[in-house]
Amino acid sequence: xxxxxxxxxxxxxxxxxxxxxxxxxxxxxxxxxxxxxxxxxxxxxxxxxxxxxxxxxxxxxxxxxxxxxxxxxxxxxxxxxxxxxxxxxxxxxxxxxxxxxxxxxxxxxxxxxxxxxxxxxxxxxxxxxxxxxxxxxxxxxxxxxxxxxxxxxxxxxxxxxxxxxxxxxxxxxxxxxxxxxxxxxxxxxxxxxxxxxxxxxxxxxxxxxxxxxxxxxxxxxxxxxxxxxxxxxxxxxxxxxxxxxxxxxxxxxxxxxxxxxxxxxxxxxxxxxxxxxxxxxxxxxxxxxxxxxxxxxxxxxxxxxxxxxxxxxxxxxxxxxxxxxxxxxxxxxxxxxxxxxxxxxxxxxxxxxxxxxxxxxxxxxxxxxxxxxxxxxxxxxxxxxxxxxxxxxxxxxxxxxxxxxxxxxxxxxxxxxxxxxxxxxxxxxxx
Numbered sequence: 001x002x003x004x005x006x007x008x009x010x011x012x013x014x015x016x017x018x019x020x021x022x023x024x025x026x027x028x029x030x031x032x033x034x035x036x037x038x039x040x041x042x043x044x045x046x047x048x049x050x051x052x053x054x055x056x057x058x059x060x061x062x063x064x065x066x067x068x069x070x071x072x073x074x075x076x077x078x079x080x081x082x083x084x085x086x087x088x089x090x091x092x093x094x095x096x097x098x099x100x101x102x103x104x105x106x107x108x109x110x111x112x113x114x115x116x117x118x119x120x121x122x123x124x125x126x127x128x129x130x131x132x133x134x135x136x137x138x139x140x141x142x143x144x145x146x147x148x149x150x151x152x153x154x155x156x157x158x159x160x161x162x163x164x165x166x167x168x169x170x171x172x173x174x175x176x177x178x179x180x181x182x183x184x185x186x187x188x189x190x191x192x193x194x195x196x197x198x199x200x201x202x203x204x205x206x207x208x209x210x211x212x213x214x215x216x217x218x219x220x221x222x223x224x225x226x227x228x229x230x231x232x233x234x235x236x237x238x239x240x241x242x243x244x245x246x247x248x249x250x251x252x253x254x255x256x257x258x259x260x261x262x263x264x265x266x267x268x269x270x271x272x273x274x275x276x277x278x279x280x281x282x283x284x285x286x287x288x289x290x291x292x293x294x295x296x297x298x299x300x301x302x303x304x305x306x307x308x309x310x311x312x313x314x315x316x317x318x319x320x321x322x323x324x325x326x327x328x329x330x331x332x333x334x335x336x337x338x339x340x341x342x343x344x345x346x347x348x349x350x351x352x353x354x355x356x357x358x359x360x361x362x363x364x365x366x367x368x369x370x371x372x373x374x375x376x377x378x379x380x381x382x383x384x385x386x387x388x389x390x391x392x393x394x395x396x397x398x399x400x401x402x403x404x405x406x407x408x409x410x411x412x413x414x415x416x417x418x419x420x421x422x423x424x425x426x427x428x429x430x431x
Contacts, residue, residue: 040068079326143164160179188203205218215253274302
C-alpha cells in the first residue's frame, strides 16, 4: 500500500537535504550497503551477515536471494560475550511463557512485573548504589536525568566528546551548558572558577568514550566536583559489564562509588538485553520514578528481557574471569595494531577506533573487512568530526587466541591496503 500523499516534507530543510545528498553520494559509490547490515541469527562472535540491499537500494534485492557471509563479529557491543548464553536464553524463555511478550503498560500504571523489581534490586547491589531505575533505552535514561533533575537555573559542564544522548538531555533541561575540551581538567577548573558558589552545578562525562575508547579521568573529576560543590554524573554505557571488577563499570574501576552521584548506562551492550538504567541514591530515585517523562510515558522493558539481564548479572557476579578475559583481548588487539603503526588514538578499553580520516575510506575498509570475514562498523561525520572517520572495533570477552590472531592479521592487511589506496576522496571532498 502506498501513501496517499506525495508531498515532500524535506523541502526547505538544510539538514534533510544534507542527509539525502550524503546518502545518494555513498549509494552511487557502493558504500550504502555496509550501513545497517542484516543479521541472520544471534549476533554473537560468529555471525551470519548480509549487505543491506533491501532498505538502502533503488532496486531492492529479493530477501531469498541475498548473499550471507560468515564473519567474526568485531562490531558488537556484546563486550561480555553473554549474548546467546544458554542460561540467559533459558531464563528469558521461561519469563516469556509466564509473562508474555510485553507488559502492555508504563511503570507507574500497569507496567511493573516482579522481574522488574528483582532486576533493579540486583543491579543496585551489583553497582553498589541505593537504587536503580530502568528505562526503555540508555538514551531515554539520559534524557530522564537531565530533564527531571536540572533546570534553567543550573549550569552543566560537559566533556566535548560526550554522547549525543547527554547533549540532547542537557538541551531538554533548559540548563546552561558549558562544554570543556576533551578531558582537559585545567580548562574545566577555569570554567568552574567563574561560577558563583550559590548556583547548582553538574559535571557530566562518559565513563568510556564511545568513539575513541579512552577512559574519563574520574579521580580528577571527583576532586573538582568536591572542590567546587558540583554533582557528578557518569554515563557508563560502554563501561557496564565491560570494565572494572566483575564488569561493574568505570566508577568501580576507579573505586569511586561514594564520589559519583549518578551513573547512567545501557542494558543492551555488556548486558545482553535492551533498555537503560540510572543508579543513584534513594531520594533521587523517588524523584525519577515519579517525575521523569521517559519512565511515566514509555512502556517498560519486556519481562523476558528483564529476566535475561537478571541472569546475566548473576553470571557476572560469580565470573570475574569474564571481565579479565575482555581486558586481555582488548589489550592484545590494541598492542598489535599499535605495533603495526595503525592509528587507534588513545584507546585503553574494548572500544578501538581505526582512524582512516576520509569518510569513504571508512566505508571501503568496512566493506573489505566484510569480504574477508571480519565485521566492523564504519563511523563518519556527524558521529565524529570531519576528517576523523574511522572503523570502530568492539572487542568481546569470548574471543579465542586463534580468533584474535586472525582478526589482527586481517585488520592490519586491509587497513594498510585502504590507507595506501588513492581512489578514496580526501576528507574535504565529503564535506
